[in-house]
Amino acid sequence: ETGVTQSPTHLIKTRGQQVTLRCSSQSGHNTVSWYQQALGQGPQFIFQYYREEENGRGNFPPRFSGLQFPNYSSELNVNALELDDSALYLCASSFSAVMNTEAFFGQGTRLTVV
């Protein structure tokens, strides 16, 4: 049990809609990273939040946005959904934005866009 929880576990949306995914980080962790994992591929980094500020971003368009709250939980928002956005979305929390510490992943949210 990692202590990182994501909600919802599964979601079906229609192309063009907007979606919000949520992540509760492990107690004591101030950094949350989000990843997109397409079927059969490794996770791709979307962005990272450290103490409520964006601390790095991968090669994703601006319609992927996020927030981190004072309790260090986080949201991933995706606007104007496209079919290719169908994937497993993972969040990972860690004690520090300095990446020599282990990260704990949630079970992910499976998003299907139809």
Place this chain on the structure above:
Amino acid sequence: DAKTTQPNSMESNEEEPVHLPCNHSTISGTDYIHWYRQLPSQGPEYVIHGLTSNVNNRMASLAIAEDRKSSTLILHRATLRDAAVYYCILTNMLTFGGGTRLMVKP
């Protein structure tokens, strides 16, 4: 970003040691080497990480080449529960790559 290269798949017999290789020839001096594994229908799970020296923990050992351009994850006695995709990634975890799918035969 520095990339890693791993074999797509490997097979092992149960109770035997497994050596999973990773090449990272463009690693920088400050990059840590991390290993995660992902079981079916689960998020990735931390296995081990290191900088220069070999590392051991309860799950595995990490052997790092002297020039740091490659590393090897060692599972000392593979079990069926070790069947997973193993990812070797560098410090900032921007690029996971495809990982190595480890199959363990009883």
